[in-house]
Amino acid sequence: QKEVEQNSGPLSVPEGAIASLNCTYSDRGSQSFFWYRQYSGKSPELIMSIYSNGDKEDGRFTAQLNKASQYVSLLIRDSQPSDSATYLCAVSDAGGTSYGKLTFGQGTILTVHP
Amino acid sequence: EAGVAQSPRYKIIEKRQSVAFWCNPISGHATLYWYQQILGQGPKLLIQFQNNGVVDDSQLPKDRFSAERLKGVDSTLKIQPAKLEDSAVYLCASSYSRREKLFFGSGTQLSVL
Numbered sequence: 001q002k003e004v005e006q007n008s009g010p011l012s013v014p015e016g017a018i019a020s021l022n023c024t025y026s027d028r029g030s031q032s033f034f035w036y037r038q039y040s041g042k043s044p045e046l047i048m049s050i051y052s053n054g055d056k057e058d059g060r061f062t063a064q065l066n067k068a069s070q071y072v073s074l075l076i077r078d079s080q081p082s083d084s085a086t087y088l089c090a091v092s093d094a095g096g097t098s099y100g101k102l103t104f105g106q107g108t109i110l111t112v113h114p
Numbered sequence: 115e116a117g118v119a120q121s122p123r124y125k126i127i128e129k130r131q132s133v134a135f136w137c138n139p140i141s142g143h144a145t146l147y148w149y150q151q152i153l154g155q156g157p158k159l160l161i162q163f164q165n166n167g168v169v170d171d172s173q174l175p176k177d178r179f180s181a182e183r184l185k186g187v188d189s190t191l192k193i194q195p196a197k198l199e200d201s202a203v204y205l206c207a208s209s210y211s212r213r214e215k216l217f218f219g220s221g222t223q224l225s226v227l
Contacts, residue, residue: 043205044218045218049215100147100209101159101162102159104156104158
């Protein structure tokens with residue numbers, strides 16, 4: 001059974017701080033990794049994808065992947081109240097043939113307070 | 115570009131009743147997924163279609179759940195009979211191909227009483 005575990009929340013950070021979200025996965029053969037943001041009552045929205053070891057930056061977001069440690073993280077710099085949401089870590093099937101065939105973590109609730 | 119359309123938005127039924135959800139993916143998207151999201155959990159894949167064929171339904175409780183995608187466009191997901199534990203949001207998602215970004219619909223929130 002493939003598992004994706006995220007750090008327990010909720011996570012509360014002040015506006016302007018760095019929010020750090022972590023995720024581990026059990027299937028060593030997994031090849032594609034995603035972070036989704038989900039506002040309350042809304043559907044998940046893809047914010048970052050990463051496929052190789054190292055860092056990937058997009059604006060205020062940085063995704064980090066370490067396949068040896070089976071670890072994925074998301075850093076949000078200069079956090080804003082609008083970043084308050086549930087963040088879902090997702091891992092695609094080990095064959096890497098389908099980016100939509102995802103195993104999700106349970107999510108981490110992030111609250112950014114002014 | 116129109117997004118993934120789902121209906122109804124909300125549905126309340128009693129246990130042992132049947133229910134059906136409808137999804138219309140983004141035009142041209144060949145791959146369609148149904149996910150179940152129970153409150154406080156991440157989405158769980160139920161079934162994946164490629165055009166009108168099933169690619170993976172290993173996590174679909176086939177004794178009560180069924181899904182089809184006639185003509186490779188719209189899809190319906192049915193539950194018969196419903197159980198209390200089926201209360202969840204049912205998300206439909208689509209992508210242009212298996213290796214493209216996933217787009218989610220707004221979901222159908224099901225409450226089984």
